[in-house]
Amino acid sequence: MAINRDMEALGKVRSAIRDLFEYGNQRAAVIGRENVFDYSLGNPSVAPPQQVTDTMLELLSTREPVSLHGYTSAQGDKAARTALSDDLNRRFGLSSDPDSFYITCGAAASLTITLKALSCPGDEFMVIAPFFPEYRVFIEMTGSRCVVVPPDFDHFQINREAFQAAVNEHTKGVILNSPNNPSGAVFSEETIREVTAFLKEKEAEYRHPIFLISDEPYRELVYDGKQVPFLTKYYEDTIVCYSFSKSLSLPGERIGYIYVSEALADHDDVYAAVAGAGRALGYVCAPSLLQKTIAECVGLTSDLETYRTNRDLLYNALTEYGYSCVYPDGAFYLFFKAPMESSQAFCEKAKEFELLLVPADSFGCPGYVRISYCVSTDMVRRSLPAFKALMDACGK
Numbered sequence: 165m166a167i168n169r170d171m172e173a174l175g176k177v178r179s180a181i182r183d184l185f186e187y188g189n190q191r192a193a194v195i196g197r198e199n200v201f202d203y204s205l206g207n208p209s210v211a212p213p214q215q216v217t218d219t220m221l222e223l224l225s226t227r228e229p230v231s232l233h234g235y236t237s238a239q240g241d242k243a244a245r246t247a248l249s250d251d252l253n254r255r256f257g258l259s260s261d262p263d264s265f266y267i268t269c270g271a272a273a274s275l276t277i278t279l280k281a282l283s284c285p286g287d288e289f290m291v292i293a294p295f296f297p298e299y300r301v302f303i304e305m306t307g308s309r310c311v312v313v314p315p316d317f318d319h320f321q322i323n324r325e326a327f328q329a330a331v332n333e334h335t336k337g338v339i340l341n342s343p344n345n346p347s348g349a350v351f352s353e354e355t356i357r358e359v360t361a362f363l364k365e366k367e368a369e370y371r372h373p374i375f376l377i378s379d380e381p382y383r384e385l386v387y388d389g390k391q392v393p394f395l396t397k398y399y400e401d402t403i404v405c406y407s408f409s410k411s412l413s414l415p416g417e418r419i420g421y422i423y424v425s426e427a428l429a430d431h432d433d434v435y436a437a438v439a440g441a442g443r444a445l446g447y448v449c450a451p452s453l454l455q456k457t458i459a460e461c462v463g464l465t466s467d468l469e470t471y472r473t474n475r476d477l478l479y480n481a482l483t484e485y486g487y488s489c490v491y492p493d494g495a496f497y498l499f500f501k502a503p504m505e506s507s508q509a510f511c512e513k514a515k516e517f518e519l520l521l522v523p524a525d526s527f528g529c530p531g532y533v534r535i536s537y538c539v540s541t542d543m544v545r546r547s548l549p550a551f552k553a554l555m556d557a558c559g560k
């Protein structure tokens with residue numbers, strides 16, 4: 165039977181994270197949910213702000229249902245795009261235009277649409293390790309090459325030498341993700357200035373744009389007043405891929421956007437290519453009810469207090485037990501070096517203590533481990549002795 169073998173292979177490869185999640189469900193059936201310390205998935209554990217629920221209820225009870233649930237224009241309702249633009253202008257001092265926004269079904273859609281819009285035969289897109297593993301799938305789906313820049317193990321910023329060595333005349337774009345999944349690191353202004361200055365030089369040398377694709381679903385998930393530099397202010401050829409999955413705890417509702425910076429070379433053509441890619445990929449439009457909801461709720465953020473508490477508990481305790489952790493300024497992930505050579509073997513061992521941890525090999529960072537701490541604080545507290553026992557069992 166002739167089918168697309170690449171797609172078949174993709175459908176058959178089970179994600180390590182999903183496998184772990186399934187394993188957790190099986191263990192929960194045997195020993196009880198409360199005895200499994202599942203740190204596998206990045207599913208927000210705090211409720212959306214009450215205003216999100218209230219807005220949806222009000223829309224459902226007061227708006228005329230045919231138009232409420234009808235198709236919107238492909239790029240999204242003008243009122244919603246205006247609200248998105250106003251929000252960025254207010255918070256980051258931009259002067260963006262609603263017509264530069266394209267509303268999507270979340271960050272995954274924002275990325276696949278953007279990559280499809282930009283990709284030409286022979287192109288390369290760079291990702292910075294550690295990176296969200298789906299980037300490789302999204303890039304290769306377009307026929308382009310995924311080039312991995314190895315990690316900066318000292319600070320989990322960007323490995324300057326490796327980054328500069330990887331840029332070449334085939335480089336079409338660079339995906340940056342800050343706050344980062346899986347490291348929790350936030351790229352500093354210094355890092356951003358350095359990267360963008362280098363890319364500007366290379367754009368001039370190669371005489372074509374190198375696009376920065378800023379994947380920022382965790383933009384608002386930062387602690388202790390940490391600032392996340394907004395990339396359009398540093399680099400003209402920037403496309404922002406945003407999602408409300410994490411900031412408003414709405415991952416299953418599928419809503420986000422693409423913002424094509426007005427400063428970008430050939431802005432109108434690139435925006436048209438984004439719209440064309442959304443069409444070619446069959447998105448039609450983002451969910452209508454959610455578009456109308458975010459028009460009212462953009463700028464709000466779920467309560468971050470639980471994540472901050474969990475971060476502090478885990479970082480402090482694990483560091484005390486001897487784990488070497490990256491200090492997470494944002495997102496809801498804690499990243500640490502496995503106290504064994506193989507992070508896979510370590511995560512297998514962790515299962516003996518009912519700890520479900522993700523080896524970071526698929527994030528381009530072998531030897532490291534990711535914890536998703538978007539879980540209940542009660543579970544975090546109860547799991548700490550297991551982390552200690554695990555470290556003891558590793559003989560450290």
Ligand code: PLP
Pocket residue numbers: 206269270271272273296341345379381407408409415420
């Ligand atoms: N990018 C990163 C870095 C992520 O961590 C995720 C989800 O976890 C996504 C994109 C996809 O997010 P969405 O649910 O909005 O598609």
